[in-house]
Amino acid sequence: MSDDKIVATDILLEFLEVAFNQILFFRNLYPKEIFVKKKIYSICIYVSEHPELNEYIKNVLSAIRELVKEDENSVKTVNLVFYNKEKEPIEKFVFDLAKLQANSTEKDPYYLKTEESLRTICLKLSMCETYLKPLPEDSSFSIEIETYETAHVSLNENPHCEDFPWIINEDAPEMINKNLLPLKTIKTDCLNMQMYVIEDENKKCIN
Numbered sequence: 001m002s003d004d005k006i007v008a009t010d011i012l013l014e015f016l017e018v019a020f021n022q023i024l025f026f027r028n029l030y031p032k033e034i035f036v037k038k039k040i041y042s043i044c045i046y047v048s049e050h051p052e053l054n055e056y057i058k059n060v061l062s063a064i065r066e067l068v069k070e071d072e073n074s075v076k077t078v079n080l081v082f083y084n085k086e087k088e089p090i091e092k093f094v095f096d097l098a099k100l101q102a103n104s105t106e107k108d109p110y111y112l113k114t115e116e117s118l119r120t121i122c123l124k125l126s127m128c129e130t131y132l133k134p135l136p137e138d139s140s141f142s143i144e145i146e147t148y149e150t151a152h153v154s155l156n157e158n159p160h161c162e163d164f165p166w167i168i169n170e171d172a173p174e175m176i177n178k179n180l181l182p183l184k185t186i187k188t189d190c191l192n193m194q195m196y197v198i199e200d201e202n203k204k205c206i207n
Helices: 003-026 051-070 112-125 149-156
Strands: 035-040 043-048 075-083 089-096 140-147 178-188 191-200
Touching (some): 003 043, 051 075, 051 140
Antiparallel strands (some): 089 191
8 A cells, every 4th residue: 555545545535434423422322421522634533431332443444444455445334324213213323435436636735625625514514403303212334345245355354453353234124214414524535434424304203
């Protein structure tokens, strides 16, 4: 992997970690007390201090790094999915890395445009309570990586990920009453990503 690709991967993984924390904080899945304020992209964000949650996120990011190291195009999307108590998906934050072409990107040698875009996303995430219905009580979440079957096999054979096995989720239930909310598209020479939220308002109303 070239130095440029390594930097791009580091930028992506840093952002995913920030975004996961920001989403979990503002979707009120955990007590606010487990988060602390930190500064990144010239704004304040919230970061978990909960050991088990942090370990889970760390393992997810490690798996993504290993997949990208093998093949930079192996990760299609990364999804943070919320479920109601019936284990039905009700909300999905999608980090789409597959649908954007590498051409016609903005030159960004000092990563200024990339940082500005990531800052915009974080600010939009901090306002998610204004455009999404509240999550019901007893909600849970998981992080999914959409990839190829060959990539999944290599991931499970990778010694760096052997303590955190991934399973194929072929029968995952789909949201029926989808409401799609675009957040931001980034097309720079170091990061290509589209981020949006899919919400099932009807399922959120189930008690």
